[in-house]
Amino acid sequence: MIIYNQKLNAYNFLTDFINTNKYSSIVILCDTNTKKYCLNNLYDEININPDIINVIEINDGEQVKTIETSKYIWDKLLEIGCDRKSLLINLGGGVVSDIGGFVASVFKRGISFINIPTTLLSMVDAGIGGKTGVDFGGVKNIIGTITLPKMTIIDIRYLETLNERETVNGYAEILKHALIKDKNHWEDLLNCDPFNLNYSQIIHSINIKQKIVEEDINEQGIRKILNFGHSIGHAIEAFFLKGNKNSIIKHGEAVAAGMIMESYISMQLGLLNSNDFEEIKDNIIKIYGLIEIKSSTFHNILEFLINDKKNRNNIFYFVLLDGIGNATFNVEVKNPLVLDALGYYSKLNIN
Amino acid sequence: MIIYNQKLNAYNFLTDFINTNKYSSIVILCDTNTKKYCLNNLYDEININPDIINVIEINDGEQVKTIETSKYIWDKLLEIGCDRKSLLINLGGGVVSDIGGFVASVFKRGISFINIPTTLLSMVDAGIGGKTGVDFGGVKNIIGTITLPKMTIIDIRYLETLNERETVNGYAEILKHALIKDKNHWEDLLNCDPFNLNYSQIIHSINIKQKIVEEDINEQGIRKILNFGHSIGHAIEAFFLKGNKNSIIKHGEAVAAGMIMESYISMQLGLLNSNDFEEIKDNIIKIYGLIEIKSSTFHNILEFLINDKKNRNNIFYFVLLDGIGNATFNVEVKNPLVLDALGYYSKLNIN
Numbered sequence: 050m051i052i053y054n055q056k057l058n059a060y061n062f063l064t065d066f067i068n069t070n071k072y073s074s075i076v077i078l079c080d081t082n083t084k085k086y087c088l089n090n091l092y093d094e095i096n097i098n099p100d101i102i103n104v105i106e107i108n109d110g111e112q113v114k115t116i117e118t119s120k121y122i123w124d125k126l127l128e129i130g131c132d133r134k135s136l137l138i139n140l141g142g143g144v145v146s147d148i149g150g151f152v153a154s155v156f157k158r159g160i161s162f163i164n165i166p167t168t169l170l171s172m173v174d175a176g177i178g179g180k181t182g183v184d185f186g187g188v189k190n191i192i193g194t195i196t197l198p199k200m201t202i203i204d205i206r207y208l209e210t211l212n213e214r215e216t217v218n219g220y221a222e223i224l225k226h227a228l229i230k231d232k233n234h235w236e237d238l239l240n241c242d243p244f245n246l247n248y249s250q251i252i253h254s255i256n257i258k259q260k261i262v263e264e265d266i267n268e269q270g271i272r273k274i275l276n277f278g279h280s281i282g283h284a285i286e287a288f289f290l291k292g293n294k295n296s297i298i299k300h301g302e303a304v305a306a307g308m309i310m311e312s313y314i315s316m317q318l319g320l321l322n323s324n325d326f327e328e329i330k331d332n333i334i335k336i337y338g339l340i341e342i343k344s345s346t347f348h349n350i351l352e353f354l355i356n357d358k359k360n361r362n363n364i365f366y367f368v369l370l371d372g373i374g375n376a377t378f379n380v381e382v383k384n385p386l387v388l389d390a391l392g393y394y395s396k397l398n399i400n
Numbered sequence: 401m402i403i404y405n406q407k408l409n410a411y412n413f414l415t416d417f418i419n420t421n422k423y424s425s426i427v428i429l430c431d432t433n434t435k436k437y438c439l440n441n442l443y444d445e446i447n448i449n450p451d452i453i454n455v456i457e458i459n460d461g462e463q464v465k466t467i468e469t470s471k472y473i474w475d476k477l478l479e480i481g482c483d484r485k486s487l488l489i490n491l492g493g494g495v496v497s498d499i500g501g502f503v504a505s506v507f508k509r510g511i512s513f514i515n516i517p518t519t520l521l522s523m524v525d526a527g528i529g530g531k532t533g534v535d536f537g538g539v540k541n542i543i544g545t546i547t548l549p550k551m552t553i554i555d556i557r558y559l560e561t562l563n564e565r566e567t568v569n570g571y572a573e574i575l576k577h578a579l580i581k582d583k584n585h586w587e588d589l590l591n592c593d594p595f596n597l598n599y600s601q602i603i604h605s606i607n608i609k610q611k612i613v614e615e616d617i618n619e620q621g622i623r624k625i626l627n628f629g630h631s632i633g634h635a636i637e638a639f640f641l642k643g644n645k646n647s648i649i650k651h652g653e654a655v656a657a658g659m660i661m662e663s664y665i666s667m668q669l670g671l672l673n674s675n676d677f678e679e680i681k682d683n684i685i686k687i688y689g690l691i692e693i694k695s696s697t698f699h700n701i702l703e704f705l706i707n708d709k710k711n712r713n714n715i716f717y718f719v720l721l722d723g724i725g726n727a728t729f730n731v732e733v734k735n736p737l738v739l740d741a742l743g744y745y746s747k748l749n750i751n
Binding site (some may be wrong): 157192 | 467471509539543544
């Protein structure tokens with residue numbers, strides 16, 4: 050259930066929901082940033098007995114999305130005395146909802162949780178669809194569950210707290226939704242400023258994802274198309290995450306690069322024409338620039354790709370574009386073509 | 401799906417199942433004992449390409465049912481190169497199926513697993529019903545999921561490898577199933593030797609549990625009665641687990657004590673008559689003897705009870721016996737009555 054604060058007062062709805070379900074305790078999970086910038090707003094908006102509200106704070110950033118942080122949160126939940134009728138509210142970006150959702154879905158074999166995404170990325174992607182997880186052994190989201198939150202509240206006022214890098218981080222998923230499912234939306238986006246998206250464009254993008262998820266929650270088929278850009282994107286992200294901590298790239302930046310390379314592969318396999326490919330590539334580079342990927346690291350990135358959840362038997366299964374607005378999944382792609390795409394991308398220049 | 405090897409050749413069935421589902425790799429999880437005593441039998445029975453079979457070995461005993469051991473197994477699964485089409489076979493007792501089921505249910509957001517219980521306890525309880533989990537923060541099974549195995553194979557030949565203590569460990573759950581649901585079976589059990597159970601008695605006990613689980617897999621109602629003896633039982637087990645490693649008691653021994661105390665509470669609340677209570681108590685003591693519980697430790701045991709998954713708002717919700725063969729759940733029990741039961745039990749003498 051997605052509640053848009055701009056359509057109805059989501060917080061009244063949340064208050065009623067909590068009271069009706071008689072939760073024994075409410076725990077708000079936030080990170081350093083959302084504790085500082087978003088928590089007071091939430092306190093102001095909800096009307097709940099403060100005695101049953103507790104706050105757990107974790108550091109911000111992908112680096113904390115680990116089993117170790119999960120253990121820290123479970124310890125806190127035990128300290129608070131949470132039982133099966135406790136509710137966890139994940140107030141934050143994708144890291145908070147990913148780890149919070151995971152922690153909740155296995156604590157006492159599953160307690161309820163609600164997502165209140167505070168970043169564009171988590172509004173249009175991580176906060177909806179029920180994928181939870183933490184990174185492990187250098188592999189992104191490798192330990193997790195598919196468990197739907199009881200509710201996701203979309204309150205775009207939180208977007209005012211984001212800097213430009215954080216905004217384009219989420220914008221990559223909006224571009225992705227358009228590329229895999231909605232050519233008109235793609236064209237619409239080409240004419241707009243990613244730093245000044247209007248409300249209806251965000252809702253439109255959420256709806257694209259939501260419809261796909263509803264059709265195939267357990268990702269047996271069509272849901273896989275949401276992974277466009279994420280096969281190579283995740284591998285790049287994991288590679289940088291494991292490497293130099295100072296050069297960590299954002300999820301959306303890695304996905305942007307992944308979308309260029311996976312579009313390139315789509316073109317090489319005759320699925321995407323070169324005009325469309327150039328349009329995709331140029332527009333993504335205009336916003337994201339290019340990530341420097343040395344050819345000496347290609348084999349490391351391939352290693353991460355092998356451990357990607359979507360691949361089986363050491364064969365890569367990609368989501369590719371069959372024209373803009375159309376995606377096809379389970380396409381076998383061999384190593385040399387991935388290396389070709391990495392080589393192509395790494396030699397691109399910003400004009 | 402439960403497959404009884406004595407009814408049809410379960411291993412042919414397993415071989416067909418693996419071949420039909422085209423699993424990319426098979427991983428057998430075993431502990432030190434089952435690797436030594438049961439693995440060769442399994443190899444002899446199944447007819448699978450050995451190249452896709454891998455073995456992960458963990459130590460035996462409840463002490464290894466931790467997040468740390470889970471991380472060890474996930475690391476091994478990554479090393480092996482397991483993907484979403486891998487299959488985990490849990491060959492062992494309750495510890496192996498509990499942790500193996502948990503590890504599988506969250507690895508890459510869930511891979512398939514099969515249980516081959518090798519102890520009486522796991523045949524009649526842990527290996528069926530889909531509860532998975534590990535201990536954390538001193539609380540039993542606090543981190544886990546409810547995920548059904550694709551198949552459970554009951555092969556009573558494994559029981560020949562058990563010593564007496566391990567046999568009565570499982571027998572406690574058989575007594576429990578009779579006490580909560582089947583007075584005739586209880587009377588039948590009183591006249592038999594727990595060390596020489598016949599095959600049909602084991603199947604009968606499994607069927608009692610299986611029917612209850614099918615009715616209420618997520619334990620919203622009737623499934624709770626399977627927790628009879630486990631509220632105080634788990635608390636005692638967790639208390640001993642945290643304490644002196646040399647005095648660790650078995651799950652079934654703790655549950656046996658728990659059943660006496662929870663029957664005592666049932667009697668105190670007027671649900672169970674004193675004749676039935678005496679019959680339960682005497683027969684359990686005849687097999688299990690008594691655990692020494694010092695009155696100075698009662699408050700520690702209560703602490704563990706507070707963190708039990710079944711309790712909410714610091715109120716204990718017990719499963720009690722409404723006569724032999726009938727259980728009732730969600731009965732509020734206050735601290736003093738639990739203390740009374742602990743006091744009663746600790747003063748019992750073996751006649």
